[in-house]
Amino acid sequence: MSSNQTDPGSPAPKGRGAIPGLIKGLATTARTLARPSHTAEYPDAQPHLPPRSRGVIALLEENCTSCMLCARECPDWCIYIDSHKETIPAPTPGGRERQRNVLDRFAIDFSLCMYCGICIEVCPFDALHWSPEFEYAELDIRDLLHEKERLGQWMPTVPPPPALDPGAPEPAEVAAANKPPRAARPARPATTVRPQPPAAQGDA
Amino acid sequence: MSHALELVLRTVSVLAAFLVLPLLVGQTEHKVMAHMQGRLGPMYAGGFHGWAQLVADGVKFVQKEDITPRDADRPVFKLAPAVSLVPYLVALAVIPLSPTVVAADVDASVLFVLAASAVGILGTLMAGWSSANKYALLGGMRAAAQLLSYELPIVLATASVALAAGTVSLPGIVHAWHPLWLLWQAPGAFCFLLAAVAELQRPPFDMPVADSEIVFGPYTEYTGLRFAFFLLSEYAGIVVMSLLFAVLFLGGWHGPFADTIGWVWTLLKAAAVAVVVIWFRVAWPRLREDQLQRLAWLVLVPVAIAQLALTGVLVVVTS
Numbered sequence: 001m002s003s004n005q006t007d008p009g010s011p012a013p014k015g016r017g018a019i020p021g022l023i024k025g026l027a028t029t030a031r032t033l034a035r036p037s038h039t040a041e042y043p044d045a046q047p048h049l050p051p052r053s054r055g056v057i058a059l060l061e062e063n064c065t066s067c068m069l070c071a072r073e074c075p076d077w078c079i080y081i082d083s084h085k086e087t088i089p090a091p092t093p094g095g096r097e098r099q100r101n102v103l104d105r106f107a108i109d110f111s112l113c114m115y116c117g118i119c120i121e122v123c124p125f126d127a128l129h130w131s132p133e134f135e136y137a138e139l140d141i142r143d144l145l146h147e148k149e150r151l152g153q154w155m156p157t158v159p160p161p162p163a164l165d166p167g168a169p170e171p172a173e174v175a176a177a178n179k180p181p182r183a184a185r186p187a188r189p190a191t192t193v194r195p196q197p198p199a200a201q202g203d204a
Numbered sequence: 205m206s207h208a209l210e211l212v213l214r215t216v217s218v219l220a221a222f223l224v225l226p227l228l229v230g231q232t233e234h235k236v237m238a239h240m241q242g243r244l245g246p247m248y249a250g251g252f253h254g255w256a257q258l259v260a261d262g263v264k265f266v267q268k269e270d271i272t273p274r275d276a277d278r279p280v281f282k283l284a285p286a287v288s289l290v291p292y293l294v295a296l297a298v299i300p301l302s303p304t305v306v307a308a309d310v311d312a313s314v315l316f317v318l319a320a321s322a323v324g325i326l327g328t329l330m331a332g333w334s335s336a337n338k339y340a341l342l343g344g345m346r347a348a349a350q351l352l353s354y355e356l357p358i359v360l361a362t363a364s365v366a367l368a369a370g371t372v373s374l375p376g377i378v379h380a381w382h383p384l385w386l387l388w389q390a391p392g393a394f395c396f397l398l399a400a401v402a403e404l405q406r407p408p409f410d411m412p413v414a415d416s417e418i419v420f421g422p423y424t425e426y427t428g429l430r431f432a433f434f435l436l437s438e439y440a441g442i443v444v445m446s447l448l449f450a451v452l453f454l455g456g457w458h459g460p461f462a463d464t465i466g467w468v469w470t471l472l473k474a475a476a477v478a479v480v481v482i483w484f485r486v487a488w489p490r491l492r493e494d495q496l497q498r499l500a501w502l503v504l505v506p507v508a509i510a511q512l513a514l515t516g517v518l519v520v521v522t523s
């Protein structure tokens with residue numbers, strides 16, 4: 001006699017599956033017992049995040065033209081931009097004055113942000129970047145509104161952009177710089193010169 | 205005078221064992237469960253392998269407020285943890301670790317242990333009844349049903365061993381034990397182990413305390429130290445049942461150098477059984493109430509009766 005004889009009335013009356021299932025459960029737990037756990041001990045050990053993880057958004061202020069594209073595309077409307085126009089006097093006398101935007105305020109409210117990354121995608125001037133830093137929890141939700149100084153502090157944590165794929169074409173600006181200068185146009189062969197009317201010749 | 209001194213010594217040593225062994229089992233459960241589930245939680249407190257986890261638990265329990273519900277039956281409510289704890293202490297006193305290491309050498313110790321450990325579940329019933337809480341009452345009812353169903357296989361399986369040994373004294377049973385019993389009494393041992401786990405209301409038989417459905421069953425209203433006593437009695441129950449299993453079915457102190465270190469063998473065997481009991485908790489899902497009763501009446505009781513009949517026939521044939 002062995003415990004196998006008790007199959008028919010075993011806990012789950014579904015039939016054959018119960019006893020093998022129970023034994024499998026025992027085996028699985030025993031196997032886990034013998035194996036070290038793979039838990040990431042986060043506060044003690046920093047996680048190795050992939051470079052493209054979405055932790056926080058960093059702002060490179062010099063690149064920003066206050067074009068407002070990011071603020072307009074943000075689905076959550078959590079980007080706040082204030083700017084004013086400044087007039088730059090003409091560099092040469094009699095030249096034309098120029099105007100440019102000066103960024104007064106750039107803020108992202110991370111309590112509203114849903115980390116969709118649209119703002120970063122739409123920025124035409126590469127002023128916004130993903131940084132993998134994620135430890136900026138606050139006790140007060142209002143402290144999650146990061147002004148441009150704070151956003152700028154994230155900039156050093158932004159990983160360098162990934163290397164280009166070996167098979168990819170050269171970046172446009174590199175390709176343009178490397179292009180050989182255009183050869184001078186060859187002079188038209190003489191045969192194509194239209195014969196001048198003789199009358200004109202006589203005048204000269 | 206020396207008689208009195210010996211009495212005090214025996215009492216103190218049983219008390220010490222009663223205080224240490226359940227904590228050891230508890231610590232083992234923390235660690236084994238953590239490993240089996242790949243968790244690190246219980247490995248944190250105190251540094252090395254989380255050795256201070258139980259200390260932290262104890263401190264936590266002591267800090268908690270001691271609440272008695274207004275409508276509770278106060279004396280019963282307050283007595284319940286003690287009622288569930290003390291019987292295991294009494295039972296522990298008569299379990300022999302070796303022919304000499306036994307606190308109280310009672311003649312019919314098998315009956316005594318069974319009777320004493322069965323009282324323990326009364327504490328659960330008292331708690332469930334007196335808490336003035338529907339969940340507690342439900343848990344208490346389930347505990348009562350479980351007690352009724354699983355007491356029988358335990359008694360039958362033990363009776364089979366006692367019949368085989370021709371004595372109802374625990375040391376006598378171990379003296380009569382033979383390695384062949386491991387095979388011969390295996391179905392009985394299987395019944396006894398499952399029924400013992402059910403008696404302790406441990407997973408997979410923790411229907412009475414089902415914390416996800418009836419909150420915590422009979423213990424719903426208990427807080428702080430009183431709750432800790434219930435937990436402690438569960439672990440004391442594991443100790444008693446494991447020791448009993450080791451003595452009844454695994455041959456107690458039989459092993460190399462049994463004369464000198466017999467008690468170590470008993471403890472080691474009991475520890476192995478305790479680990480198996482913990483293992484069950486990790487590996488198996490909780491039984492539904494009807495499955496629980498089915499298992500008891502359709503599997504364990506028939507197997508135990510068959511075992512008893514087999515033992516009876518063999519004993520008559522061979523003697």
Ligand code: SF4
Nearest residue numbers: 074113114116117119
């Ligand atoms: S990530 Fe999305 S939600 Fe967050 S600021 Fe950018 S556009 Fe708005």
Ligand code: SF4
Nearest residue numbers: 064065067068070123
């Ligand atoms: S889209 Fe880029 S450049 Fe335009 S306002 Fe936003 S961050 Fe500045």
